Amino acid sequence: MTELSKTGAAVGEPTSGRQAPEAFLEVRDLKVHFPTDDGVVKSVDGVSFSLEKGQTLAIVGESGSGKSVTSLAIMGLHRLGTRGKNVRMSGEIWLDGKELVNAAPDEVRKLRGREMAMIFQDPLSAMHPYYKIGDQIVEAYRVHHDVSKKVARKRAIEMLDRVGIPEPAKRVDGYPHEFSGGMRQRAMIAMALVNNPELLIADEPTTALDVTVQAQILDLIRDLQKEFGSAVIMITHDLGVVAEIADDVLVMYGGRCVERGPAGEVFEQPQHPYTWGLLGSMPRIDRETSERLIPVKGSPPSLINVPSGCAFNPRCPYADIPKGNVTRTVRPELEQVSTGHWSACHLSAEDRQRIWTEEIAPKL
Amino acid sequence: MSETKKTDEAVIPQQASAAEGSADREVLLKVEGLTKHFPIKKGILQRQVGAVKAVDGIDFEVRKGETLGVVGESGCGKSTMGRVITRLQDPTGGQITFEGRDITRLSTGQMRPLRRDIQMIFQDPYGSLNPRHTIGSIVSAPFRLQGVEPEGGVKKEVQRLLELVGLSPEHYNRYPHEFSGGQRQRIGIARALALKPKLVVADEPVSALDVSIQAQVVNLMDDLQQELGLTYVIIAHDLSVVRHVSDRIAVMYLGKIVELADRTSLYERPMHPYTKALMSAVPVPDPKRRGAKSERILLRGDVPSPIAPPSGCRFHTRCWKATEICKTTEPQLVELTPGQRVACHHPENFADQAPQDTVLLSAAKKASELVPDAVAGGGPVEKEPAATDKAAASEEAAASEEAAASEEAAASGKAEASAAGGAASAEKTGPGAKVSTEKAAPAAEDAAEAPAAGTGAGADAPSGEPEAAAEETGRQAEAGDQESAEAESGESAEAESQESTDK
Ligand SMILES: Nc1ncnc2c1ncn2[C@@H]1O[C@H](COP(=O)(O)OP(=O)(O)OP(=O)(O)O)[C@@H](O)[C@H]1O
Ligand SMILES: Nc1ncnc2c1ncn2[C@@H]1O[C@H](COP(=O)(O)OP(=O)(O)O)[C@@H](O)[C@H]1O
Numbered sequence A: 001m002t003e004l005s006k007t008g009a010a011v012g013e014p015t016s017g018r019q020a021p022e023a024f025l026e027v028r029d030l031k032v033h034f035p036t037d038d039g040v041v042k043s044v045d046g047v048s049f050s051l052e053k054g055q056t057l058a059i060v061g062e063s064g065s066g067k068s069v070t071s072l073a074i075m076g077l078h079r080l081g082t083r084g085k086n087v088r089m090s091g092e093i094w095l096d097g098k099e100l101v102n103a104a105p106d107e108v109r110k111l112r113g114r115e116m117a118m119i120f121q122d123p124l125s126a127m128h129p130y131y132k133i134g135d136q137i138v139e140a141y142r143v144h145h146d147v148s149k150k151v152a153r154k155r156a157i158e159m160l161d162r163v164g165i166p167e168p169a170k171r172v173d174g175y176p177h178e179f180s181g182g183m184r185q186r187a188m189i190a191m192a193l194v195n196n197p198e199l200l201i202a203d204e205p206t207t208a209l210d211v212t213v214q215a216q217i218l219d220l221i222r223d224l225q226k227e228f229g230s231a232v233i234m235i236t237h238d239l240g241v242v243a244e245i246a247d248d249v250l251v252m253y254g255g256r257c258v259e260r261g262p263a264g265e266v267f268e269q270p271q272h273p274y275t276w277g278l279l280g281s282m283p284r285i286d287r288e289t290s291e292r293l294i295p296v297k298g299s300p301p302s303l304i305n306v307p308s309g310c311a312f313n314p315r316c317p318y319a320d321i322p323k324g325n326v327t328r329t330v331r332p333e334l335e336q337v338s339t340g341h342w343s344a345c346h347l348s349a350e351d352r353q354r355i356w357t358e359e360i361a362p363k364l
Numbered sequence B: 001m002s003e004t005k006k007t008d009e010a011v012i013p014q015q016a017s018a019a020e021g022s023a024d025r026e027v028l029l030k031v032e033g034l035t036k037h038f039p040i041k042k043g044i045l046q047r048q049v050g051a052v053k054a055v056d057g058i059d060f061e062v063r064k065g066e067t068l069g070v071v072g073e074s075g076c077g078k079s080t081m082g083r084v085i086t087r088l089q090d091p092t093g094g095q096i097t098f099e100g101r102d103i104t105r106l107s108t109g110q111m112r113p114l115r116r117d118i119q120m121i122f123q124d125p126y127g128s129l130n131p132r133h134t135i136g137s138i139v140s141a142p143f144r145l146q147g148v149e150p151e152g153g154v155k156k157e158v159q160r161l162l163e164l165v166g167l168s169p170e171h172y173n174r175y176p177h178e179f180s181g182g183q184r185q186r187i188g189i190a191r192a193l194a195l196k197p198k199l200v201v202a203d204e205p206v207s208a209l210d211v212s213i214q215a216q217v218v219n220l221m222d223d224l225q226q227e228l229g230l231t232y233v234i235i236a237h238d239l240s241v242v243r244h245v246s247d248r249i250a251v252m253y254l255g256k257i258v259e260l261a262d263r264t265s266l267y268e269r270p271m272h273p274y275t276k277a278l279m280s281a282v283p284v285p286d287p288k289r290r291g292a293k294s295e296r297i298l299l300r301g302d303v304p305s306p307i308a309p310p311s312g313c314r315f316h317t318r319c320w321k322a323t324e325i326c327k328t329t330e331p332q333l334v335e336l337t338p339g340q341r342v343a344c345h346h347p348e349n350f351a352d353q354a355p356q357d358t359v360l361l362s363a364a365k366k367a368s369e370l371v372p373d374a375v376a377g378g379g380p381v382e383k384e385p386a387a388t389d390k391a392a393a394s395e396e397a398a399a400s401e402e403a404a405a406s407e408e409a410a411a412s413g414k415a416e417a418s419a420a421g422g423a424a425s426a427e428k429t430g431p432g433a434k435v436s437t438e439k440a441a442p443a444a445e446d447a448a449e450a451p452a453a454g455t456g457a458g459a460d461a462p463s464g465e466p467e468a469a470a471e472e473t474g475r476q477a478e479a480g481d482q483e484s485a486e487a488e489s490g491e492s493a494e495a496e497s498q499e500s501t502d503k
C-alpha cells in the first residue's frame, strides 16, 4: 500500500473535466436527485471532495442533509433494483483512476466489497438474520476470491478474531441475533474488511451504541486503518467522534457542502454560520457548564423547495449582514479561506472574523 | 427567537451553588429499595423460570426544584426506573414516597389525581403524538381527562402553553406531521406541563433530535424550570447533555445505582470505577486532545445480562480493580464525602474501603491492561508488565485467558439460554474488546509501535449470556409498555376512550 502525501487530503480545488485525478478518491459536483410525486428531492446537490489513502474524512450535518445519500452514491447503491429507476445522478466519482457515475453497473459491482466497503448504522440491515455470521463473511469473501469454502471460512474466523470477537472459531457459526449490539457491529466491520478494501465508508457506525462500545469501535477502525492504510469516510453527527478520528471535515447542509477543511481548522476557526451553530448547540464534557447552549433556530430545510440563495438563510442569524439581500437571492459558492479550508457564505472575511471572535468563540 | 429570550447572565453562575444548595431543599420524591423484576415465563403452563431484574434495589431522593440526571449504558434499567417512579408500571418491591405520601401501591383510580403532579415526557417525538389529532386537542387532553377548566377556557390556556414552549398559538389547528422533531418534542412538553406538574420525568427527551435542535429543547426545559419551579428527573445516555442539565446525577449499572453525586463532584472526582470509565469514553470535540486519548479507559464487552447479574459487585466482571471481596460481597451505596454516595470497595479518588483485599481477580488483570497507568493508580492495581514485554506476554495471556474467562462465566452464574422465550441458544462467552498494545500502554507508545497482527488480548469479559434473546423480549415488552404507559399518562389513547365513555 503506497503512502501518499499526508497533507490536506480532502481538500484542494477539485480539477474539472473528465480526467482521472491524482487523488485516490475524488468526487466532483455530485448530484443525486429523487423525482417523487411531491417534486424532485435534491438530496445531494453539487458536492465535491477528495480523499487520499490512509486519511479519514468526516462528513457531518443534521439528519436529512444528504450524508448517507452521498456515501450510497459512491458505493453505487442507488442504481440497484427498484431504487435505480427513481434516481437522477450526475457528476463524477473517481476511485483509484476509475470513474463510477457513468460506469456500467457491473464494473461498479466488482469494486463493491473489494475496493470499497461500507459499514451501516444498523448492522441488522446489512446482515441477513437467518444466515450464520460466518457464512455471510465467507460469501462476501468468495464473491471476490476464487477460493474453497474451507479457505474462506478460515479467513472469516481470522477476521472475527481481528475485530475482537472472542472465540471466533465458535462464534463464526452464530446468528446475528445471538450477538449483542456491539458484537454485531464488530461482525459487520469484519465483513466489510474481509477483502481489505482501500476505501471504507462508515455511516454512523456508533450512533446506536453506548459510549463504552463506541470507544471500542472507534479504536478498532483506527487500528485497522493504520494497519491497512485504507481511506475512511466517517459519517456522523457527533463532533466528538469527528475530533477524535478525522483528518478532514466536510459539513453538509441542505444537500450541499457548506464548509470543509482540515479538522483542526474547522474546530479552531470555523467559517460558516451553520458550523458555528453546530458547535454552539453541543454541550461539551470538557467545558464549563455555565454557558447556555446556542441552538440553531428553526428546522432543517425542505429538499424539494430548497430556500433560494443560501439554503441556510431562514435560520441564519447573520443573513441580513451581507448587503443587498444577496443571501436570499444568490447561492454562495465554496471559497477558499485559507489553504485547504473552504466555506460557502456571503459574509465578508472581516465580518466572519469579527462574529467568530466576538460573538461565537467566547461562548463555546 | 424564543429560545434565546433569556440572556446568559440571567441563568447561569448560580447553577453550581444551586447544586450545592439543593441539599437542604425539601424532598419531593423519595425512593427506597425499589425493585422491578419482569418474570420470564416458559412453556404452555407459563411457568416462571426466571426474571429480568431491570431495577434491583435502588434508593434516591429528588428535591424540589432540582434536576436529577440518570445515566448508564443501554439496558441498565433507566427507563424502567422512570416508568416505575411515575407509577406507569407497578414496582415489584420497595417504596415510593411523593410529597410525604406513600404512593407505592395506589390503584390507577387513586393515582388519577396525582397524574396532575407527576408527568412523563417520552423519547420519541414522532411516536408519542397521535397523528390524527390536532395540536390543540393533544395539548388540551390533560384538561379533559382531569375535568379541569382552566381560567379563561381551555383554548386560551393551550395557546398560552404553546407560546410558553416557543410555538405559535396559530398552530392550534395543525397536525403533528406538519412539525419538525424539535417542535413535536415541544408539543409533548406543552402537554406534560398543562396541569402544572410538580415533577416531570423525561426519558431521553432529546436523544432522537439533531444536535442543533437538541439545544432548543434543552434550553426550553431550562427556562421552564426557572419560570415554573419544576423538578426534573432527566434520563439520558448522553453524558454531555446530562452534565449540562443536571444538579445531581445518578449513575446506574445493571439495575443498581453505583454512584450518586452532585454534578461537579461526579464529573471532576468520579469515585466509582464504572463512572470513571463511562466519563472517559465520551469523545471530546477538540482535535487537539486526540493525543490525550490515552486517558481513556476501554471497557471490555457489554453489560452482563440482568437475568443473572454477576455476584457481589455487578461491575466486577469488567472492573480493573476487582478483588475477591468484589465477587463475594455487594458494596453498599454509602456517602463517602458530603453529597457523594458510592457503592464500591476500592473507589477512585478516595480511601480504599477494603484495603486488606489486594489480590486482583483474573478478569481485573485483563481489564487493567485497558486502563492507563495515570488513572489506575490509587487502587490495589498490580502494575502490568512494561510495554516492551507486552508482545511476549500477550501469547501467554491469551493462553490463560480462556480458562480464566470460562471459570468466571461459570462463577457469574449461567442463565438458562432459553429463559427468555427459548429463542437463542447462547454461548458461554461474552463479547470482547480488541485492544491495541498502544492503548494498553500509552506510556511506551514507540516501543509498541508495530501493531502486530492480533495485538493485544482478544479477551472477553464473562458477561451474561442470553443477551440477544433477553434484549429482544425486552424490546417487545417495552413497546407494549410504552403504549399502555402512554394510555395511562393521559395520552391520546386514553383521551379517546375516556371521551367516549364520558358520553
Ligand atoms: N430513495 C429516496 N427517495 C426519496 N427521497 C430520498 C431517498 N433516499 C433519501 N431521500 C431523502 O434524501 C434526504 C437525505 O437523506 P440521507 O439519508 O442522506 O440523510 P442523512 O443526512 O444521512 O440523515 P440521517 O442522519 O437521518 O441518516 C432526506 O430528505 C431523505 O428523505
Ligand atoms: N416488560 C419487560 N419485560 C422483560 N424485560 C424488560 C421489560 N422492560 C424492560 N426489560 C428489560 O429490562 C432491562 C432494563 O430496561 P430499560 O429500563 O428499558 O433500559 P434503559 O436503561 O435502556 O432504558 C433491559 O434488559 C430490558 O430488556
Ligand code: SF4
Binding pocket: A272, A273, A274, A310, A311, A312, A313, A314, A316, A317, A318, A319, A320, A322, A327, A332, A344, A345, A346, A347
Ligand atoms: S450566506 Fe448568508 S444566510 Fe448563508 S450562512 Fe452566510 S450569512 Fe448566513
Ligand code: SF4
Binding pocket: B272, B273, B274, B313, B314, B315, B316, B317, B319, B320, B321, B322, B323, B326, B331, B343, B344, B345, B346, B347
Ligand atoms: S473495585 Fe470492586 S466494588 Fe469497586 S467497582 Fe470494581 S468490582 Fe465493584
Ligand SMILES: [Mg+2]
Binding pocket: A067, A068, A203
Ligand atoms: Mg443517514
Ligand SMILES: [Mg+2]
Binding pocket: B078, B079
Ligand atoms: Mg431507555
